[in-house]
Amino acid sequence: MRLLVVEDEVNLAGAVVDHLRARTHAVDWAATLDEAAAAVRTADFDLVLLDLSLPDGDGLSLLREMRDRTDRTPVVIATARDRIMERIAGLEAGADDYILKPYDLDELSARIAAIRRRAGDMPTSERRFGALVVDPEGRAVHLDGQPVALTRKEWAVLDRLSRRPDTTVTREQLEQAVYGFDDEVESNAIEVHVSRLRAKLGRAAVETVRGFGYRMGRG
């Protein structure tokens, strides 16, 4: 799960990013419209939290541009309580929800969870691979009915891999899912996490596609 936080006020942004990082996998931060536009075009985010008043322009233009590109990434806009018109315009431009500033961080998390559920990201949300069941909603993994404890990074890898069964996920896609842009990894960290995953879930859980990446197969 990968989020983009678009917010120019540094302290607020820092708090939000920290909070979300503790709860999800990778969070990127954009302080300007330019940065946000570049980020959105570059990576696949699962959700964008968009502050509307930015130093270099109106966040709505970004939202409109995304929707024009038929980019359906869920967007939550953050507006001040007295900006009712902005809020309406935002929803009309294709936002999935709004949240009033100043907002409570827990409310934000809940709102995000709701959006993602509504977006039907994964209809049944349970992903089955033989005896292995991955439940992104509850961030739980069961093997033969027994719960398996995963660390944060292990979960991030498994989450990304299990999202598209039978599809090869490149090492790069995994790195982007586990780390953001900034956090650079210079070693075989992904390999190591896959190795640790296999130790917990069984050798066959993750198939390696030499030269490209990894894949999880149905059955």
Added chain:
Amino acid sequence: MRLLVVEDEVNLAGAVVDHLRARTHAVDWAATLDEAAAAVRTADFDLVLLDLSLPDGDGLSLLREMRDRTDRTPVVIATARDRIMERIAGLEAGADDYILKPYDLDELSARIAAIRRRAGDMPTSERRFGALVVDPEGRAVHLDGQPVALTRKEWAVLDRLSRRPDTTVTREQLEQAVYGFDDEVESNAIEVHVSRLRAKLGRAAVETVRGFGYRMGRG
């Protein structure tokens, strides 16, 4: 997937080429406008990464020349942060995206992936040949519903062959798709890969056109 990197600074070019080679199939490098122009006219690239300031001229002229020839190959231009006018001119001349120098290699990869996706190179991207299904997006191959594991080169060959059903692909085109210009192959490597492909996908998957090359047929 075949890329052309146009960049005169040797160290940077080397790093970029290495990075991209690890992730895609074939990468060619041109250090001058002349070389780039020749390469672009000679081979079908899937994408061109174009540095604008070259020793023997402006990269934009190459881009314009390509577009004049109605060559729609996706082009990403690389410019320094302070060359805003260049960037705008580039987009107006028909570039598909730009990236600011100095750029992060992973960001470059992501940008390239985004472009290719946006270019609708592969709408739903599934290529069907009877019981054989080739999915370039997920780099997956299914035969009678069963996934088939392919090595990198095998995939490169199959990818090129399946791109145009019922069309004969010359041995030379295959070599260019699998290797670049430089990587020379002096033997029957392509034949060997085709043979290995047939062993995995069935004898009839790939038809040989004696004296010309190979072909994959619908139905």
Added chain:
DNA sequence: TCCAACCTTACGGATCCCTGACGGACCGTC
């Protein structure tokens, strides 16, 4: 029948990947 083109197999060097070990970073507890 003969030749050229193509197919198949085997082999060893090159490449890529796996995994155990280690130490730094962070966290909670005493």
Added chain:
DNA sequence: GACGGTCCGTCAGGGATCCGTAAGGTTGGA
């Protein structure tokens, strides 16, 4: 602030796989 625990990135050795080459067999056309 010291200690124990967990998580995680890095590294290196060894092992598995890949792939170009070559050599011999097979096919197809003249």
